[in-house]
Structures are given as structure tokens and as C-alpha cells.
Amino acid sequence: MIPNLTLRDIREAHERIRPFIRRTPVMTSSSLDELAGARLYFKCENFQRTGAFKARGAHNAVFSLTGEEAARGVVTHSSGNHGAAVALAARSRGIPAFVVMPTTAAEVKKSAVARYGGRVTLCEPTQESRESTARRIAAETGAHFVHPYNDLSVIAGQGTSALELLEEAPELDVIVCPVGGGGQLSGVAVAAKALRPGIRVVGAEPAAADDAQRSLRAGRLISGGNPQTIADGLRSSLGELSFALIQAHVDDIVTAGEDAIVRAMRLVWEIMKIVIEPSAAVPVAALLDRAPPAAGRRVGVILSGGNVDMDRLPWLAGQPPAPG
Amino acid sequence: MIPNLTLRDIREAHERIRPFIRRTPVMTSSSLDELAGARLYFKCENFQRTGAFKARGAHNAVFSLTGEEAARGVVTHSSGNHGAAVALAARSRGIPAFVVMPTTAAEVKKSAVARYGGRVTLCEPTQESRESTARRIAAETGAHFVHPYNDLSVIAGQGTSALELLEEAPELDVIVCPVGGGGQLSGVAVAAKALRPGIRVVGAEPAAADDAQRSLRAGRLISGGNPQTIADGLRSSLGELSFALIQAHVDDIVTAGEDAIVRAMRLVWEIMKIVIEPSAAVPVAALLDRAPPAAGRRVGVILSGGNVDMDRLPWLAGQPPAPG
Numbered sequence: 001m002i003p004n005l006t007l008r009d010i011r012e013a014h015e016r017i018r019p020f021i022r023r024t025p026v027m028t029s030s031s032l033d034e035l036a037g038a039r040l041y042f043k044c045e046n047f048q049r050t051g052a053f054k055a056r057g058a059h060n061a062v063f064s065l066t067g068e069e070a071a072r073g074v075v076t077h078s079s080g081n082h083g084a085a086v087a088l089a090a091r092s093r094g095i096p097a098f099v100v101m102p103t104t105a106a107e108v109k110k111s112a113v114a115r116y117g118g119r120v121t122l123c124e125p126t127q128e129s130r131e132s133t134a135r136r137i138a139a140e141t142g143a144h145f146v147h148p149y150n151d152l153s154v155i156a157g158q159g160t161s162a163l164e165l166l167e168e169a170p171e172l173d174v175i176v177c178p179v180g181g182g183g184q185l186s187g188v189a190v191a192a193k194a195l196r197p198g199i200r201v202v203g204a205e206p207a208a209a210d211d212a213q214r215s216l217r218a219g220r221l222i223s224g225g226n227p228q229t230i231a232d233g234l235r236s237s238l239g240e241l242s243f244a245l246i247q248a249h250v251d252d253i254v255t256a257g258e259d260a261i262v263r264a265m266r267l268v269w270e271i272m273k274i275v276i277e278p279s280a281a282v283p284v285a286a287l288l289d290r291a292p293p294a295a296g297r298r299v300g301v302i303l304s305g306g307n308v309d310m311d312r313l314p315w316l317a318g319q320p321p322a323p324g
Numbered sequence: 325m326i327p328n329l330t331l332r333d334i335r336e337a338h339e340r341i342r343p344f345i346r347r348t349p350v351m352t353s354s355s356l357d358e359l360a361g362a363r364l365y366f367k368c369e370n371f372q373r374t375g376a377f378k379a380r381g382a383h384n385a386v387f388s389l390t391g392e393e394a395a396r397g398v399v400t401h402s403s404g405n406h407g408a409a410v411a412l413a414a415r416s417r418g419i420p421a422f423v424v425m426p427t428t429a430a431e432v433k434k435s436a437v438a439r440y441g442g443r444v445t446l447c448e449p450t451q452e453s454r455e456s457t458a459r460r461i462a463a464e465t466g467a468h469f470v471h472p473y474n475d476l477s478v479i480a481g482q483g484t485s486a487l488e489l490l491e492e493a494p495e496l497d498v499i500v501c502p503v504g505g506g507g508q509l510s511g512v513a514v515a516a517k518a519l520r521p522g523i524r525v526v527g528a529e530p531a532a533a534d535d536a537q538r539s540l541r542a543g544r545l546i547s548g549g550n551p552q553t554i555a556d557g558l559r560s561s562l563g564e565l566s567f568a569l570i571q572a573h574v575d576d577i578v579t580a581g582e583d584a585i586v587r588a589m590r591l592v593w594e595i596m597k598i599v600i601e602p603s604a605a606v607p608v609a610a611l612l613d614r615a616p617p618a619a620g621r622r623v624g625v626i627l628s629g630g631n632v633d634m635d636r637l638p639w640l641a642g643q644p645p646a647p648g
Contacts, residue, residue: 025349046597047596047597270599270632273370273371273375273598274598274599275593275597275599276597306597308594310590310594310637310639313640315634315635316635316640
């Protein structure tokens with residue numbers, strides 16, 4: 001059964017979150033167009049608040065709660081951008097946020113959560129420990145759990161970037177969007193297909209974390225285990241809701257290799273002069289490799305985030321930072 | 325005597341170059357506002373064609389030539405952004421560009437000039453060799469010489485960024501602009517003071533290359549010699565024309581130390597998710613150090629360029645790039 005998520009839900013989400021999020025720009029680059037053989041429209045969610053699209057879904061989830069549901073705050077687990085987004089959304093609503101993070105999470109991510117007023121609880125770096133710790137905190141505090149992607153209000157929020165993109169570039173033939181847990185891809189697909197039925201919506205994921213492609217082709221949810229990829233935002237496996245929506249609305253899922261992801265990331269920095277994280281480079285890498293057939297087409301590309309540890313750039317891998 | 329450059333010249337320059345340059349966005353950042361204690365409006369010339377404001381002056385100079393003057397092309401000397409800008413402007417006009425570059429110029433800069441169709445001639449890395457080589461090429465080819473900054477048509481072109489900035493942020497109290505040869509600062513000052521007489525215009529330069537500050541204070545042109553600074557775009561000394569305009573129209577010149585420049589550059593990358601070069605970080609560094617009194621003011625900041633060698637980021641100094 002296809003989960004009940006419609007364009008109307010996404011429009012309502014957009015109205016709900018508009019005061020708290022940024023309307024990010026759509027950028028173009030003739031140099032990248034030449035390299036890709038297509039006309040690219042980059043939706044710059046790297047400029048979104050908290051540095052990633054996650055602010056959209058988190059705000060919609062937090063502001064969709066009733067006063068009673070919200071009263072004791074929200075709790076989530078995250079190794080990165082979703083935690084910061086929930087912390088900011090909770091602050092926007094004036095309620096506490098409890099964020100469970102694995103001990104292995106990057107310092108920069110932990111301090112981002114803290115900067116937005118989130119209360120960090122560390123846990124073991126396993127899915128089981130994340131979930132059980134979040135459950136325990138929910139039980140102790142009465143906080144409402146906000147899943148990073150397997151939640152229709154989160155998915156509706158993530159879909160709002162497609163509304164803005166198609167307002168500014170209504171003639172798109174294709175949208176290519178990163179896929180990890182699938183919240184963004186499924187929301188974008190619902191919005192884009194409703195606004196423009198002929199459009200193709202394509203997910204892009206690391207070849208090293210290709211559970212979405214395998215799931216779509218097998219017609220059943222295949223877990224990705226614990227994939228090793230530079231695209232740290234795309235290591236999650238699809239959820240049941242996101243998978244069902246992707247099956248219904250997404251045309252294809254393509255992959256990109258690790259070297260191609262790093263090359264694409266660096267090219268975007270050099271040519272467009274913007275900072276994107278590895279996950280955001282995945283659709284660019286796929287387009288430069290001609291993975292989705294896009295020759296001569298108008299292609300929307302979701303640049304999903306820009307949170308990067310400047311001491312550990314992947315093309316300088318193995319180089320420790322300078323002392324001091 | 326003050327060189328005869330007026331708002332009208334800069335408006336005419338804007339009309340002339342408009343088809344060939346990009347109207348760059350003005351960005352804001354509440355996080356950087358907090359750090360600086362002021363409201364900052366960033367004019368993003370890092371997104372300008374060729375990756376730097378130099379495209380403005382070069383296009384105005386090249387398109388101000390008569391058909392006869394332009395017929396045999398243009399010649400300039402440059403170790404960086406001006407060379408690429410003249411090459412692009414010449415290509416826009418359909419004439420050849422000869423660019424004299426020191427053997428020490430970065431590979432990435434040489435290939436940028438070549439990418440825009442410029443013909444590169446290498447010379448010794450001295451001012452004398454640059455000038456004599458350019459003179460020789462001018463004599464041999466009949467190409468017209470375009471100085472990087474000591475030229476009123478170049479200065480008028482550089483001033484056009486201030487027209488756009490003050491259209492989008494008309495209420496600015498202060499503009500802070502990097503100063504090297506002074507072409508950009510003098511053009512910006514002429515435009516800004518004419519449009520908004522009460523505005524303060526402040527130059528910002530590396531403490532290690534403070535010839536403009538010393539010249540302004542001494543009331544006479546002091547050459548900077550061959551300064552060592554990470555801000556490679558600001559190593560030039562003022563020209564006679566730019567100095568006279570700066571004396572007439574600029575309120576103050578402030579400086580920033582090398583470490584502060586690197587810190588400011590990294591902060592802009594991390595917080596704003598945009599790539600700026602060290603020269604563009606100099607005004608940001610000065611503002612974070614409270615060098616120009618700007619507390620509570622609305623401050624325009626010219627982010628002059630974004631051309632950076634991604635293998636040699638200054639906060640990773642001493643780290644060679646990864647092999648392969």
C-alpha cells in the first residue's frame with residue numbers, strides 16, 4: 001500500500017515551516033553544464049539553515065505536533081545533520097530537544113547540536129543502541145520521538161525543496177536527488193510528480209551503499225548493513241514508508257563510485273565556489289558519469305548539504321591537519 | 325589633482341559590461357553578524373565570471389576600445405585573476421589576448437588564462453620583466469595594453485559592483501573592500517560616495533602588505549616592495565591613479581594579520597558554505613578584529629574572488645596533496 005502523502009501535505013508543510021527555513025537559491029554553471037552535457041539547476045540546500053535540507057523535515061515534524069505532544073520536547077537519534085535540525089526546530093518552538101548520538105559522531109556534529117540548544121546523549125555506535133537509548137529517553141522524559149526519515153511529516157517537509165525548485169525552474173525534465181534513508185527522495189518525488197507528471201525523478205546513491213537501488217530492483221526492502229562510503233549522509237538504509245513512496249514515484253536509482261564522488265565534490269567547490277558535502281556530490285558524480293540519461297535535458301540537482309570538516313577534505317585524505 | 329572619474333562613468337561601464345558579467349548575489353549570515361557585532365552584506369564577487377571581480381574592469385577596458393584600437397588585440401601582465409579576466413573579455417569581443425605571466429604563477433592560473441583563449445608568455449618573476457615583456461609584445465603585435473588597475477576604464481568597471489550592492493542594500497553605513505593595486509577600492513569609493521555621500525568607505529589590506537595604509541597616512545605614494553602574504557591578490561602596490569582616487573574618496577585603510585586572514589577565510593567557508601580566496605577574507609578578518617568601527621552598523625563587504633588551489637589550503641599549510 002502506498003502511504004498517504006500528497007502534494008497538499010507538502011504545500012501545507014511549506015506554509016508551516018516557511019518562517020523558520022531559508023528559501024535557498026537555484027544556481028547554474030555553464031562549465032558544469034558542458035561537463036555533464038545537460039542544463040543543470042542546482043537547488044542549494046547547502047545554504048539551508050543548519051547547513052542541510054534536514055531543517056525542512058525537522059521543522060515540519062516539530063511544528064505538526066499538538067501542544068500536548070510537544071509539551072515535553074522531542075527526542076531523536078542522529079550521527080549528523082538531522083540532530084542539529086531537530087535541535088534548531090525545537091528551539092524555534094521553544095521546547096527541549098534530546099539528541100542521541102553515537103560516540104563515533106564527528107566533534108563538529110556534536111557541537112552543532114549543542115549550539116542549537118540540543119541536549120546530547122552519547123550511545124554505542126550501533127543502530128540497536130541508538131534506538132534503545134532514544135526509547136529510554138522518551139520513556140523518562142515524555143519527549144516525542146522524531147524519526148530521521150521514516151515519518152510522513154518529515155518526508156513532507158523534505159519535499160518542500162522540490163516546490164521551490166519547480167517554481168524557479170518549471171521546465172525541468174529530470175530531478176536527481178541523493179538517497180540514504182530516502183526521506184528527501186520520496187518527498188521530492190511526491191511533490192515533483194504531482195506538479196509535473198511527465199518529469200523523471202532519479203535517486204543517486206554511493207555504489208558502496210546501494211541498498212536503495214537493490215531494493216527498488218528487487219521489489220522488496222533490502223537493508224544496506226553498515227556501508228563504508230565517504231558520503232556519510234547516505235549510509236542509512238531505506239525505511240518502510242520511504243521505500244513504498246520510492247516504489248510508487250521514483251523512476252530509477254543510479255550509483256556513483258567513491259572516487260567519482262570526491263572528484264565531483266571538488267569540481268563543484270572549484271567551479272561554483274560553493275561548499276558541498278560528499279553526499280551532495282553524489283548526484284553530480286552520477287550526472288558527470290552519464291548515469292541517468294540526461295543529455296540535452298534540463299536537470300534539477302538537489303545539493304543536499306554543506307557540512308564538511310575543513311581539516312579532513314577527502315581529496316587530501318590521509319593528511320592530518322596542520323598543528324596549531 | 326583628482327583623476328576625472330564620476331558616477332556617470334561607472335554607470336556607463338555597467339551598461340557596457342552587463343551582457344558579459346554576472347550580477348552577483350548579496351548574501352547575509354546571522355552567525356557572522358553575531359561574530360562581527362554588525363549587520364554584514366556580502367557582495368559575492370567570488371561568483372563573478374572567472375571567479376573574481378576582475379572580469380568587470382577587464383570587460384569595461386576591452387569594450388571601451390575603438391574598433392581600431394581593439395583590432396590587434398590586447399596585452400596585459402598578470403600573475404592571476406586579471407589575466408583570466410582580460411582573456412575572457414577579449415574572447416567576448418572576438419579579439420586576441422596576450423597575457424604575460426611570471427614563471428612562478430600557479431599552474432591553475434595559467435590554465436585559466438588558456439581556458440579562456442588567452443596566449444600566455446612566461447617571463448621572469450619581476451615587475452621589470454613583466455613590463456618589458458608586455459611592451460615587447462605590444463610593439464610586435466600592435467596589441468593594446470590593459471593595465472591591471474592603473475587605468476580609469478578598469479577602475480570604472482571595478483566600481484560597478486558597488487552600484488549593484490547599493491541597489492540591493494541601499495541603507496549601508498560602511499563598505500569594506502580589499503585593497504591591493506587599488507583599482508577596486510577606488511572604483512567602489514567613487515560610486516558609493518556619489519550614491520550615498522554619508523557612507524564610509526574603508527580599504528582592508530594584509531598587515532604584511534600595508535603600503536596603501538602607509539601611503540594614505542603619509543599623503544604620498546609608498547611602494548610596498550615585494551610583500552609576503554597569503555593574500556596573493558593584494559601584493560601589488562597602489563598606482564598613481566588609484567592612489568589619488570583613494571586619497572579623495574576613501575575614509576580609512578585597516579589591516580589584518582596573516583593568521584586572522586586564514587581564520588576568517590575558513591569561517592566563511594564553514595558558516596556561509598562559499599569558497600573565497602585569501603584576499604577576499606581580508607575585510608572579513610578586519611571586521612572580526614573590530615578594525616573598522618562598525619558595531620551595530622550595516623556593513624557592505626566585497627568578497628572579491630574565489631580562486632583557490634584546493635590542494636593547498638592555508639589552514640592545512642605544509643601538507644602536500646595526497647598522491648594520485
